[in-house]
Amino acid sequence: xLGKCLAGFAIATVGWILSGISMGLVEWRMWYMNHxxxxxxxxxxxxxxxxxxxxxxxxxxxxxxxxxxxxxxxFLPPSICVGQHLLLAANxxxxxxxAFIVLALRNVYMGILQKNVTCxxxxxxxxxNITASGCILIVVLWNYYxxxxxxxxxxxxxxxxxxxxxxxxxxxxxxxxxxxxxLLLLSGRIFLSYxxxxxxxxxxxxxxx
Numbered sequence: 001x002l003g004k005c006l007a008g009f010a011i012a013t014v015g016w017i018l019s020g021i022s023m024g025l026v027e028w029r030m031w032y033m034n035h036x037x038x039x040x041x042x043x044x045x046x047x048x049x050x051x052x053x054x055x056x057x058x059x060x061x062x063x064x065x066x067x068x069x070x071x072x073x074x075f076l077p078p079s080i081c082v083g084q085h086l087l088l089a090a091n092x093x094x095x096x097x098x099a100f101i102v103l104a105l106r107n108v109y110m111g112i113l114q115k116n117v118t119c120x121x122x123x124x125x126x127x128x129n130i131t132a133s134g135c136i137l138i139v140v141l142w143n144y145y146x147x148x149x150x151x152x153x154x155x156x157x158x159x160x161x162x163x164x165x166x167x168x169x170x171x172x173x174x175x176x177x178x179x180x181x182x183l184l185l186l187s188g189r190i191f192l193s194y195x196x197x198x199x200x201x202x203x204x205x206x207x208x209x
Contacts, residue, residue: 009101012129012184012187014183015094015129015182016097016098018176019090026171027173029171032169033161044161044165049068052066087177089132093129096128100125101125123192126194129191130184130188150164152164
């Protein structure tokens, strides 16, 4: 049972790290343009926190311009604005889960039996992980729907980016976030299904000998 718990801890840690990585990546939505009159006749990576525009100046040279979003940007769609808050919430929940699972592992090591389910740190860790997974999954599905429905973004005219690209595809960041959501959900189920060993000796049993 302890090995199962340690496996859940490892899975949760990897999921939390991947969640943080997906936040930093810009390749959530990949926009491909082929407009000869536009400066951005190339690729535009639309991320949760910034957008990067790759301009093909010639067959061999390519320039890159990135713009970090601010709270004053009113051109951002809800899938990005809300997604930012959900990803932040998921990472904060993941950090809290780490504190609870360390406490839970300490209790197992010291033989402290948690009879009250509502105070069981394993249950708290499981709920936090599943909630974090849900936050990430909402962002993933929302942005995936925006991609398949070819939703556009009204970027400032100085970006020289059209409202909609010729082709819009899923980026690597969205795939990383999907994997993070799956791992957090899996670890949450592991923690919720964990049962405290009945044959473990608690501090009272040691004092009774």
